Amino acid sequence: MRLGFGTSQALVTCPTGATHLEKGQPCQDACMVAQHYYRGVPYTVMVVADGHGSAKYSRSDVGAHFAVEAAGDAATELVIGLASMREEHPDDWHKQMQHEVSHRLGRVLVQRWRTRIDEHAAAYPELGVEPGSDACLDRYGSTVAMVIIYDDQWLITANLGDSSIYLARREGNGYDIQELAAQNRESFGLGTDSLVSPRANYLWRSEILSTTDEPPAMILLTTDGLTDSVGTPQDSIVDLCEQTMCHGMDWLARVLPQQLARWSADGVGDDMGCIVWFPTLSPPSSASDSNHASSSTNPDTPEQVAPVRQGHSGTMGASETLDSTSATRVQPAMPDMAGNEPVASSAGSSSPRKAQNDKGNVHGEYL
Incomplete structure (x- = not known):
């Protein structure tokens, strides 16, 4: 799906991984892009979530969907607070923004996510699983990564898990690529933090960047299916x-x-939730971009x-x-x-797939 926001546009896609297709399993990734205005100030929210893949995470596709919804709630709460800060402390509201992003944004997301899990588990109980228990929560395990573009001037990122956020900026005739709020993959190996980690409130990684002097050329959010499948992202x-x-x-x-x-x-056969954001580009032809959400199919x-x-x-x-x-x-x-x-090969030819990453929550149990 392609979305146009006037000064920017985003492409959202989430193909089911080859392994899940072979096994008849659903896609366990989720994506969301939305733009809002609060007190006349625009903010764009982009989120990807990756539900855990092992059998014990039997509702992780639902958990990933709830994660992107909870991220939207957390972003809205943050922006409402920022508007008040700008009015009350116009000279140093940026410092308070840093504190809110570092200490509150992730906690609000986790709280909103767990509320949704509790409500869903109570409405659709599983035999032998007590709603509200750790075992119940684990069923919905997911990672989540989000970007908030606030007032077209601030880039706010938050990440819990092994999804990736990449920022591309112009550098001479090429591009400089920076990974934001990145996980130390050498420390985790095939494991990762996630929303079901015992200390999820404290495991968030976040960054805030001003885009005034160096505007982004592109922002890409992706779950680990992409980064695990290509040699050099x-x-x-x-x-x-x-x-x-x-x-x-x-x-x-x-x-x-x-x-x-x-x-x-x-590659690894995993789902590939992906969001690509660009400032509005001049089309190569005379066709103009729509400012409304629409399917991107073209009859050429x-x-x-x-x-x-x-x-x-x-x-x-x-x-x-x-x-x-x-x-x-x-x-x-x-x-x-x-x-x-x-x-030289065709899309239908068989090729050895890279070894599956059987990732677990710190111990290597899910993709």
Whole structure:
């Protein structure tokens, strides 16, 4: 789904992972993008959540959905507080914003999430599982990462778990890619913090950046299915920036869901919740972007508008087409944009999938 907000636009997609498709399981990721105005000040909220994959997390798809809803609630509560701070303390409200984000935003989200879990568990009880118990809470386990763009001037991030938030900024003729509120993956290995961690209130990572002097060229939020499936996520993000700047958001809306599905099939097989935000781009053609939420389907011929290439690093190129009758890839053997060796295969061919990350909550039990 593509959303236009006047001064910005976002693409939201969440393809079910290859492993879940093979097993007949639902997608356990969730995504949400929304823009609101409070006292005339705009704020955009973007959230991805990744429900845990092991059997004991039997309601994690519901937990992920509740996580993005709770994030929206927490963002709204934060913004209402910021408006009061700006009026009462116009000179130093930024310091109070830092405190609110660091010490309150995550706690409010966890509280709102657990309230939803308790209500759902009471309405739909499981045999042998006591509503309100730790065992019940675990059924809904999920990670969550969020971005709030406040007043088009402040970028607020909060992350609990192993999803990723990437910020791209112009640097000369290229892009500088920065991961925000990142998890120390070397410390966790295949595990992660999450909303069901005993100390979830205290495990949040957050950052606040001013966008006045260095505006973002792109913001990308993604669950770990993408980062675990491509060798160098930063290279893929640079490539995505360059290709979108060249071809426009219509092109990205057509290509990205297919590319994520291929990365999943060739990678760890996980779901791939993904949000890509851009400031409003000038379209490559005369077509103008809508300011309303709409489907991004475009009737242009597939062989002309689906330039996707799967390489070792997960880059996207403009030299590949889709066959309009069979919907399989026609892929020339050529180096990808990151300089890797040629890859020649069709989307329907079988390839060894990377070892599944059987991640657990600190101990390695879920994806």
